[in-house]
Amino acid sequence: MREAFHAMRHGGPFGGPYGGRPEGGPRGRGGERRRMFESGELRLVLLKLIEEQPRHGYDLIREIETLSGGAYAPSPGVVYPTMTLLLDMGLADEQASDGPRKLLAITEAGRQHLAERADEVATAMARLTALAKVTERTDAAPVRRAMHNLRAALQDRLALDGVTRETQLEVARILDEAASKIERL
Numbered sequence: 199m200r201e202a203f204h205a206m207r208h209g210g211p212f213g214g215p216y217g218g219r220p221e222g223g224p225r226g227r228g229g230e231r232r233r234m235f236e237s238g239e240l241r242l243v244l245l246k247l248i249e250e251q252p253r254h255g256y257d258l259i260r261e262i263e264t265l266s267g268g269a270y271a272p273s274p275g276v277v278y279p280t281m282t283l284l285l286d287m288g289l290a291d292e293q294a295s296d297g298p299r300k301l302l303a304i305t306e307a308g309r310q311h312l313a314e315r316a317d318e319v320a321t322a323m324a325r326l327t328a329l330a331k332v333t334e335r336t337d338a339a340p341v342r343r344a345m346h347n348l349r350a351a352l353q354d355r356l357a358l359d360g361v362t363r364e365t366q367l368e369v370a371r372i373l374d375e376a377a378s379k380i381e382r383l
Contacts, residue, residue, distance in 0.1 A: 234270050234325070235322060239322040240272060240277075240280055240322075242312065242315055242319045242322055243326070244258055244280055244284065245289055245290065245304060245308055245311065245312055246312060247262075248284075248303060248304050249309065252293050252295075252301050252302060253301065254295065254301050255274060255277050255281055255300065256274075256299065259271050259277055262326065265323070265326040265327065265330065266330050266333070267329060267330030267332075267333035269330065269333040270329060281302055284302065284308070285302070288305060288307045289308035289311050290303060290304055290308055291303055291305050
């Protein structure tokens with residue numbers, strides 16, 4: 199619990215304020231941008247997802263976001279060029295689709311490429327599911343809501359005319375008691 203509170207106060211597991219993630223994905227120490235995938239891994243993840251079923255770019259982005267528990271969504275500026283690379287490498291083909299979106303399907307060469315790199319694919323997919331588990335464990339939304347509630351109650355009560363020193367001391371005692379109970383969790 200202490201770690202979740204620390205994460206909430208100090209930027210969460212991905213560097214955003216109050217546990218959110220900065221646009222574009224995780225950040226490392228000191229706020230520097232950290233890559234979600236090693237070189238070529240996103241290509242393998244996209245290929246794995248279109249192996250399951252033909253997909254367009256937006257669908258690929260949303261599926262990765264779902265697999266990561268909402269913690270990471272690759273930008274279109276990374277996904278669409280990677281889709282073009284898959285086409286250029288002969289690992290995917292464009293299928294006819296309703297509307298203007300490119301629908302990619304895996305080719306036999308793509309299936310072979312995945313099979314040859316099964317360990318890398320498993321590692322990249324495991325990274326997404328691990329990220330989802332971390333996100334689930336560190337979701338501090340209920341705590342943030344309660345802290346905002348507390349802040350509003352304190353401001354409302356202490357802003358009243360005629361607040362006595364005794365009232366201030368009682369508020370401090372209640373807060374100290376709550377802090378002590380939280381530390382014992």
